[in-house]
Amino acid sequence: MTEYALETRGLGLRIGAAVILDDVSLTARRGELVAVIGPNGAGKTSLFNLITGVHRPTGGSVLLGGRDVTAMAVHRRGRLGLGRTFQTSSVFPALPVLENARLAAKAHLGGVLNVLKPAGSDARATAVARDCLERVGLAARADTAAGALSHGEKRKLELALVLAQDPSVILLDEPMAGMSAEDVPELTELIGSLRGTGGERTVLLIEHHMNVVLGLADRVAVMHHGTLLALDTPEKVMADATVQSAYLGEPL
Numbered sequence: 001m002t003e004y005a006l007e008t009r010g011l012g013l014r015i016g017a018a019v020i021l022d023d024v025s026l027t028a029r030r031g032e033l034v035a036v037i038g039p040n041g042a043g044k045t046s047l048f049n050l051i052t053g054v055h056r057p058t059g060g061s062v063l064l065g066g067r068d069v070t071a072m073a074v075h076r077r078g079r080l081g082l083g084r085t086f087q088t089s090s091v092f093p094a095l096p097v098l099e100n101a102r103l104a105a106k107a108h109l110g111g112v113l114n115v116l117k118p119a120g121s122d123a124r125a126t127a128v129a130r131d132c133l134e135r136v137g138l139a140a141r142a143d144t145a146a147g148a149l150s151h152g153e154k155r156k157l158e159l160a161l162v163l164a165q166d167p168s169v170i171l172l173d174e175p176m177a178g179m180s181a182e183d184v185p186e187l188t189e190l191i192g193s194l195r196g197t198g199g200e201r202t203v204l205l206i207e208h209h210m211n212v213v214l215g216l217a218d219r220v221a222v223m224h225h226g227t228l229l230a231l232d233t234p235e236k237v238m239a240d241a242t243v244q245s246a247y248l249g250e251p252l
């Protein structure tokens, strides 16, 4: 088995004359939480889009568990264990929270356990869905229509839907966006717990809250103008003069 759950090698993305990403080589070990930081427009979301397969790079490669997935479609990467947050638009607001989680679990189980009979897969999907809701603290809201959840609860549901895919690598793009300050500690703990009890999952987290990043991350990747400026422990990254000068006048 390869050392890295996820690796990008010299990843590049050009759109017309614009260089969106240039020579980004990033690694994440199994069970590692890597925070991706950088000012707006640095290329963080574009990097995630290349890793998940939403966009194809114009250079370099993406490896998942040592396997080159650069040319692979989004759903096939999902089957190989790459989990991404569902956009809020993929949550069915009129359906109960449990049903939303069940659909996510069924989509995943349908992909990996298609030998199961529908009845068996239904019971299994319900069990997975309940477990995921429990893990994000939404069990008591199982029968509530997803559209009636508070903003914070919707973010938790999105995390439950990712967990329902039982991914080995999870990509989270600003999961705290729009959260009120008092919800941040709980969501921080929840994100840390996504790694699983045995620390078996790898998490890549784009996040602006530096207290969250410093508290959770094993390593921090600093993006700036489409390049990877630094990839190191939070302490070393914070002390890095290049990182500091890149951020001069720009809040981290």
Ligand SMILES: Nc1ncnc2c1ncn2[C@@H]1O[C@H](COP(=O)(O)OP(=O)(O)O)[C@@H](O)[C@H]1O
Residues within 6 Å of the ligand: 015, 018, 020, 038, 039, 040, 041, 042, 043, 044, 045, 046, 047
């Ligand atoms: N589809 C696109 N076409 C042209 N430019 C894009 C496209 N998507 C992103 N960009 C540009 O790429 C740069 C990086 O954007 P993005 O990855 O969203 O940064 P971040 O997530 O770090 O804020 C920005 O300058 C943005 O304007």
Ligand SMILES: [Mg+2]
Residues within 6 Å of the ligand: 044, 045, 046
């Ligand atoms: Mg972004």
